[in-house]
Amino acid sequence: xxxAAPIIGGLLSNRAARAQGSGVKRAVxxxxxxxxxxxxxxxxxxxxxxxxxxFEGLQQLCNFREVEVLESGHGLARKCLGQLRWxxxxxxxxxxxxxxxVLSTSTPYQSYVLGVQTSTEDYVVRRSGAAVPAxxxxxxxxxxxxxxxxxxxxxxxxxxxxxxxxxxxxAALAELKERAGSLGRAFDExxxxxxxxxxxxxxxxxxxxxxxCDSPSWNAAGHATSGDTSVPFxxxxxxxSDIIVAALQCGLTHVMTLQLGWHQQLWxxxxxxxxxxxxxxxHAAQGGENAEMTNYxxxxxxxxxxxxxxxxxxxxxxxxxxxxxxxxxxSDMGDGRDHSGEAGPSMVATRLPGFKHGTVTQGGNNLMxxxxxxxxxxxxxxxxxxxxxxxxxxxxxGQLITDLLG
Numbered sequence: 001x002x003x004a005a006p007i008i009g010g011l012l013s014n015r016a017a018r019a020q021g022s023g024v025k026r027a028v029x030x031x032x033x034x035x036x037x038x039x040x041x042x043x044x045x046x047x048x049x050x051x052x053x054x055f056e057g058l059q060q061l062c063n064f065r066e067v068e069v070l071e072s073g074h075g076l077a078r079k080c081l082g083q084l085r086w087x088x089x090x091x092x093x094x095x096x097x098x099x100x101x102v103l104s105t106s107t108p109y110q111s112y113v114l115g116v117q118t119s120t121e122d123y124v125v126r127r128s129g130a131a132v133p134a135x136x137x138x139x140x141x142x143x144x145x146x147x148x149x150x151x152x153x154x155x156x157x158x159x160x161x162x163x164x165x166x167x168x169x170x171a172a173l174a175e176l177k178e179r180a181g182s183l184g185r186a187f188d189e190x191x192x193x194x195x196x197x198x199x200x201x202x203x204x205x206x207x208x209x210x211x212x213c214d215s216p217s218w219n220a221a222g223h224a225t226s227g228d229t230s231v232p233f234x235x236x237x238x239x240x241s242d243i244i245v246a247a248l249q250c251g252l253t254h255v256m257t258l259q260l261g262w263h264q265q266l267w268x269x270x271x272x273x274x275x276x277x278x279x280x281x282x283h284a285a286q287g288g289e290n291a292e293m294t295n296y297x298x299x300x301x302x303x304x305x306x307x308x309x310x311x312x313x314x315x316x317x318x319x320x321x322x323x324x325x326x327x328x329x330x331s332d333m334g335d336g337r338d339h340s341g342e343a344g345p346s347m348v349a350t351r352l353p354g355f356k357h358g359t360v361t362q363g364g365n366n367l368m369x370x371x372x373x374x375x376x377x378x379x380x381x382x383x384x385x386x387x388x389x390x391x392x393x394x395x396x397x398g399q400l401i402t403d404l405l406g
Contacts, residue, residue, distance in 0.1 A: 023316040025103060025352065025377055026254040026325040028244060029096045030304065031080060031124045032297040034265045034282055034336030035069065036345040040291040042066045043360050050291040051345075054298035058305055060358040061322060063348040063404055068365040072333045072341030074263045077124045078131075080330040081257075082370050082395040094126045095370050098392045100255035102382050109253040114141055114240040115260075116300070117229055122262040124332075134259040138218075138239035139225040145247050146216060216246035232270030233261075237300035245307045249314060249321060260300055263332055269296045282336040290337060294345075301329055305349045326350040328373050330366060348404060354378055355406050367396040372404050 041051040046059050055062055071079045082095035093101070100111035113125050115134025125132040135141045219225060219242065223235035237260060244256050261267050265278035274281055274289040281293040308322040316324055327349040334344035346369050351357060354376035374383060374392055383398075384390030 023319075024251075024254060024313075024324055026248050026321075027096070027099055027103065027373070027377065028248075028255075028304070028308075028325060028327045029081060029257045030301050030327060030329045031077065031257070031259045032294075032301065032329060032331050032345070033077070033261050033263050033333070034278060034294070035072070035331045035333035036294045036335065036343075037287045037290045037337060038335045038343050040287060041294065041345045042343075042362070045360060046358075050288065051294040052298055053295050054302040055305075058302060058309070058349065061305060061309065061349045061351060063356060063359045063361070065346040065348075065360075065364075065369065065401070065404070066343045066362045067346045067369060069331060069334045069341040069344035070365050070367060072344070073339045074332075075122065077122050077263050077332045078126055080332045080366060081124055081126075082367060082393070092126070092129060092393070094124070095374075095392075095395065096125060096255055096257045097127050097132075099374065099377070099379065100253070101391045102379055103254040103377075107251055107253045109145075109247075111255040111257065112141075112145070112247060112253050113257045113259065114138075114243065115258070116227070116233055116236045116240060117261055117267050118259050119262040119264070122264075124259050125257050134257075136236075137225070137227040138236060138243060139227070141240070141243050142216075142218065142225075145243065145252055146250075216242075216250065218242035218246065229267075233267045234270060234296065234300055234303075238303050241300070241304040241307055244304065245311050245321060248325065249311060251315065258304070260297055265336070269293055272296055287337070301327070301347070320351075322349070323351045326352055326355065326373060326377065328370070330370075348373065348376075350376075352376065353406050356404055357406075359403065361401075361403055364399070364401045365396070368399045368401050369404070371396040371399065372401045375400055376405055 036051045040049055043049050043052055043059070043064050048055055048059070052064065069080070078094065097111060104110045113132050113134045115136045118134045118136055120133070123131040123133055125134070135144075219239055221235070221238070223239055224231045225239060227236050237258075240258055244258060247253060247256065261278070265282070268275075268277050269292070272292055274285060274292050276285065278293045281290040305322065305327055308325055308327065309320055311321045313319045313321045313324055329345065329347040331345055333339055334341040344366060346366060348355060348369070371383070371394060374380065379392060382390055382392045383394050385394065
């Protein structure tokens with residue numbers, strides 16, 4: 001019943017967080033292919049570099065770092081979200097799914113994966129060893145996430161449908177109770193539970209929506225929403241970011257992943273001076289042109305961070321979404337021009353107190369960053385190698401990058 005209207009479940013999740021006074025923690029993982037050209041990505045203090053110019057004004061939130069990307073190269077995108085759980089290449093979950101199993105226990109969706117011009121050849125997320133397709137169409141994602149909600153003008157119709165389902169369940173319980181004899185007390189308890197659920201649904205459906213949760217605002221620029229390759233890459237990325245922010249704000253999930261392209265990098269910048277695709281900029285162009293295309297991806301990530309910075313968090317009144325959300329940028333290569341793993345780009349943006357804010361550092365590897373993110377989220381107790389006890393695999397064998405932690 002609630003699955004048909006995930007927005008209601010999300011609102012209930014946010015209300016529970018407020019009632020408990022515990023707030024909420026969220027994570028968004030963003031994959032950018034092809035790494036970054038050496039020497040042109042890592043900022044110099046507060047001065048941004050050629051490939052990170054798009055983050056201007058966000059330096060106080062972003063932790064930029066150069067790391068070694070382990071197992072760097074084409075076709076290894078799944079590795080950038082951690083060696084799969086239980087130390088197997090093709091079984092288990094990527095780190096976003098592991099974290100979701102802890103953070104999203106009471107939300108309508110455990111996690112959700114969006115993409116921009118991805119390919120079935122190369123999805124970065126895996127669940128139980130199977131690739132999780134990224135939804136490339138913003139229109140389709142919006143409909144799935146928000147299409148089942150009670151619209152502002154149809155709350156009465158929505159409640160009528162839900163109450164109809166309740167009535168069917170009540171009738172079934174009454175008949176079962178009549179036949180059950182001495183077991184009737186259990187059916188009384190089920191009936192009481194239905195009454196409580198109905199009360200919560202009515203209360204939630206008729207209460208004022210958190211801003212942005214009734215037909216959430218998106219696409220203010222009027223971009224095409226199909227996600228086809230004919231739509232400028234950045235435009236689709238911005239639409240997907242709008243959906244991510246709205247879904248998190250409305251409590252539909254606490255973990256989302258955005259896959260920007262795939263390892264072959266066959267996308268074009270709609271307004272870049274370099275006219276070839278990203279892959280060509282790495283192999284048939286100069287370092288500055290490759291950096292321009294990398295900064296185009298930075299524009300996509302920076303847009304998401306700004307939206308989280310500007311959006312109120314209904315689960316924690318008085319705060320912004322970025323105060324309770326960590327954005328983690330990962331890549332499958334260090335320098336895509338030679339496919340090496342050296343000096344790979346890593347970025348963590350948040351105002352969560354478990355992290356430092358506004359740093360520029362070097363050292364370690366990409367898996368250590370992921371394990372540090374788990375620690376910064378306060379999930380260290382879930383890390384371990386006993387599948388019966390632990391939910392998060394120690395992908396860096398417990399090695400942390402302490403200068404990223406608050």
